Amino acid sequence: MGAICNIMCRFFANPLSQSKPVLESDIEKPFLDKNIMLFHRSLPDYLPTTTHTLKALANKLNIGSLLVKDESTRFDLKAFKILGASWAIKCWLEQELSMNLPEMPDLISKLATSNNLRQITLTTATDGNHGRAVARMARWLSLPAVIYMPSDTVSSRIENIRNEGAKVVIVDGSYDDAVRQVRASADKNGWQIISDTSWEGYETIPRHVIAGYQTLFNEQSELFQNIDIVLIQGGVGAITASTAYYFTQVATKRPYIISVEPNNSACLFESACATTHKEDCLISIKGSPKTIMAGLNCGTASRVAWPIIRNAVDLFITIPDTYATQAIKLLHFAGDNDQQIESGESGSAGLGGLLALLNEPDLEKARNTIGLSDRSNVLIINTEGATDPASYRQIIEKL
Ligand SMILES: Cc1ncc(COP(=O)(O)O)c(C=O)c1O
Numbered sequence: 448m449g450a451i452c453n454i455m456c457r458f459f460a461n462p463l464s465q466s467k468p469v470l471e472s473d474i475e476k477p478f479l480d481k482n483i484m485l486f487h488r489s490l491p492d493y494l495p496t497t498t499h500t501l502k503a504l505a506n507k508l509n510i511g512s513l514l515v516k517d518e519s520t521r522f523d524l525k526a527f528k529i530l531g532a533s534w535a536i537k538c539w540l541e542q543e544l545s546m547n548l549p550e551m552p553d554l555i556s557k558l559a560t561s562n563n564l565r566q567i568t569l570t571t572a573t574d575g576n577h578g579r580a581v582a583r584m585a586r587w588l589s590l591p592a593v594i595y596m597p598s599d600t601v602s603s604r605i606e607n608i609r610n611e612g613a614k615v616v617i618v619d620g621s622y623d624d625a626v627r628q629v630r631a632s633a634d635k636n637g638w639q640i641i642s643d644t645s646w647e648g649y650e651t652i653p654r655h656v657i658a659g660y661q662t663l664f665n666e667q668s669e670l671f672q673n674i675d676i677v678l679i680q681g682g683v684g685a686i687t688a689s690t691a692y693y694f695t696q697v698a699t700k701r702p703y704i705i706s707v708e709p710n711n712s713a714c715l716f717e718s719a720c721a722t723t724h725k726e727d728c729l730i731s732i733k734g735s736p737k738t739i740m741a742g743l744n745c746g747t748a749s750r751v752a753w754p755i756i757r758n759a760v761d762l763f764i765t766i767p768d769t770y771a772t773q774a775i776k777l778l779h780f781a782g783d784n785d786q787q788i789e790s791g792e793s794g795s796a797g798l799g800g801l802l803a804l805l806n807e808p809d810l811e812k813a814r815n816t817i818g819l820s821d822r823s824n825v826l827i828i829n830t831e832g833a834t835d836p837a838s839y840r841q842i843i844e845k846l
Contacts, residue, residue: 455767455803456710456764456766456767456770456803456807456809456810457710457713457716457764457765457809458762458763458764458765458809458810458813459716459719459720459762459763459764460812460816461719461757461761461762461763462724463722463724463757463758464704464758464759464760465695465758465759466701467701468695468755468759470692470696470754471754473654474654474751474754474755475696477538477654477657478657478658478692478696480658483534483658483659483661483662483665484662484665485549485550486534486549486550486551487530487533487534487659487662489549489551489552490522490529490533490551491551491587493522494520495666495667496516496517496518496520496521496663496666497516497520497786498514498515498516498517498667498670499514499515499517499785499786499788500512500513500514501513501514501515501781501785501786502783502784502785503781503782503784503785504777504778504781504782504785505825507782508801508805509805509821510805510819510820510821510822510823510824510825511675511820511821511823511825512824512825513825513827514670514824514825514826514827515778515788515826515828515829516667516827516828516829517786517788517829518663518794518828518829518830518831518832519788519789519790519794519829519831519832519833520832522583524576524579524580524583525576525789525831525832525833525834526575526576526579526580526791526794526830526831526832526834527576527660527663527686527828527830527831528576528577528579528580528643529580529583529584530659530663531577531580531643531656531657531658531659531660531685531689532577532580532581532583532584532641533551533580533584533659534655534656534659534662535641535652535653535655535659536554536569536581536588536641537551537554538651538652538655539639539641539651539652539655540554540557540564542651543563543564544557544564551587554588555587555588555589558589558590559589565589565590566591567590567591567637567638567639568590568591568592568593568636568638568639569581569584569585569590569591569592569593569639569641570592570593570594570595570632570633570639570640570641571594571595571629571640571641572594572595572596572618572622572625572626572628572629573595573596573608573622573625574597574600574604574622574682574741574743574744574745575596575600575607575608575741575742575834576742576793576830576831576834577643578595578596578608578613578615579594579604579607579608581594581613581641582594582608582611582612582613583611584641585612585613586611586612586613591613592611592612592613592614593613593614593615593616593632593638594608594613594615594616595616595618595625595628595629595632596608596615596616596617596618597620597621597622597624597625597735597744598617598618598620598621598735599735599737599741600617600741601741601837601838603834603835603837604741604834604835605617607834616628620735621734621736621744621746622682622744622745622746623731623745623746623747626644626747629642630646630649640652643656643683643685643749644683644685644745644747644748644749644752645749645750645752647750650750653685653749653751653752656685657685657688657689657692657749657751657752657755658689660686660689660690661689661692661693661697663689663828664689664690664693664697664698668697668698671693671694671826672698672699672700673700673824674698674700674702674824674825674826675702675818675822675823675825676702676703676705676817676819676823676824676825676826677690677694677702677703677705677825677826677827678707678797678798678800678801678825679691679704679705679706679797679827679828680706680707680708680740680742680793680794680796680797680800680828680830681707681708681715681756682742682744682745682793683714683747683748683749683752684706684714684715684748684756685749685752686828686830687706687715687752687756687760688749688751688752688755690828691704691755691756691759691760692755692759694759695759702826703761703762703818704759704760704761704762705760705761705762705763705764705800705804705817706719706756706762706763706764707764707765707766707797707799708743708763708764708765708766708796709738709740709743709744709765709766709767709768709771709796710738710765710766710767711732711736711737712732712736712738712743712744712745712746713732713763713765714729714730714731714732714745714746714747714748715748715756715760715763716763716764716765717730717732718730718748718753719756719757719760719763722757727753727754727757729747729748729750729753731746732746732747733746738768739768739771739772739792739838740768740771740792740793741792741793741835742791742792742793742830742831743796761817762813762816762817764803764804764810766796766800766803768792770796770799770800770802770803771793771796771799772795773799773802774790774795774796774797774798774799774801774802775790775791775792775839775842775843776843777802778790778795778798778829779843780843788829789832789833789839790829790831790832790833791831791832791833791834791835791839792835792838792842793831794829794830794831794832795829796830797827797828797829797830798827798829801827804817804819805819
């Protein structure tokens with residue numbers, strides 16, 4: 448990986464991206480289910496999240512317009528992840544019970560009378576938000592849950608999961624180590640893994656996680672039909688794949704799709720650089736990289752997300768933490784009549800990527816590739832709010 452600390456930003460223009468990739472049927476099928484929104488609407492206290500138009504910030508950045516889909520208000524979980532976890536659990540239960548369970552109350556009542564399933568433990572590895580979402584679903588369904596987290600997880604994110612009633616296991620190592628640990632523990636104990644990442648032989652549930660994220664776009668699809676550039680932050684790449692699917696297969700206009708990752712935890716970027724049209728090459732980032740963008744601190748791409756990402760993401764960029772903190776402040780100290788938006792370190796990374804593209808001399812070529820200009824309509828997704836409130840306060844109080 449070399450002397451990454453000295454590098455401000457990197458970019459890779461993907462030669463494999465296509466305007467509308469043709470998807471194999473096992474990849475496409477989960478997205479074609481018409482009932483995803485119907486199910487999400489049946490979750491307790493469901494409300495769609497808002498897409499804000501930030502006029503003052505767009506003026507300040509000298510771009511045409513800036514839309515922010517704000518997932519900081521997703522239930523009281525402050526992150527988008529419940530859309531994937533809940534849908535994947537619903538699909539898994541349907542398969543286990545061999546019946547249609549269109550809405551959440553159907554799941555609850557069927558589970559209550561299923562002697563086999565109502566004792567089963569749900570488990571996953573997480574940097575925070577996905578595990579909290581699985582724990583919330585387990586609580587709603589009265590199932591036990593055990594959630595594995597990397598050793599550098601901050602206490603607020605651990606407490607958020609414990610408060611859902613789940614057991615938390617801190618692994619001595621990184622997110623990838625937590626994934627390895629969850630696989631071993633689930634095998635040993637007969638637990639059900641509900642993972643947002645996938646590996647050989649474990650693909651169905653992560654495919655449903657990716658499909659579940661479509662609700663995020665379908666909630667305000669009318670606003671997303673004239674986007675020129677969408678920036679999406681990636682961890683294992685599930686939300687990147689879902690974004691890429693929506694904007695290549697569903698939206699009327701196909702924007703430039705840009706993946707944003709932390710400099711030293713950029714498995715999608717590294718994999719894109721190494722992949723050729725003849726061969727996929729998923730690169731794992733070794734060790735325990737440090738970044739404040741905890742939700743993006745994943746070492747290995749999801750193998751079911753990758754085929755979509757490989758053929759649909761136009762540009763991969765990596766940014767240092769300073770761009771995430773700048774973005775948090777811009778969203779917090781909104782100008783004029785702009786909506787003030789609470790954004791966590793991973794939530795703000797899409798805007799951080801845009802700031803980097805606008806400001807970094809090293810990214811001039813990337814800027815030109817996507818035609819970023821004062822006429823560009825840009826969409827970012829604030830994927831989380833302040834899930835580490837102490838860090839958030841520190842960032843916004845620091846001048
Ligand atoms: C807030 C936030 N944004 C983005 C991501 C990246 O999602 P994915 O791992 O699907 O790429 C995560 C992952 O946990 C997250 O928590």
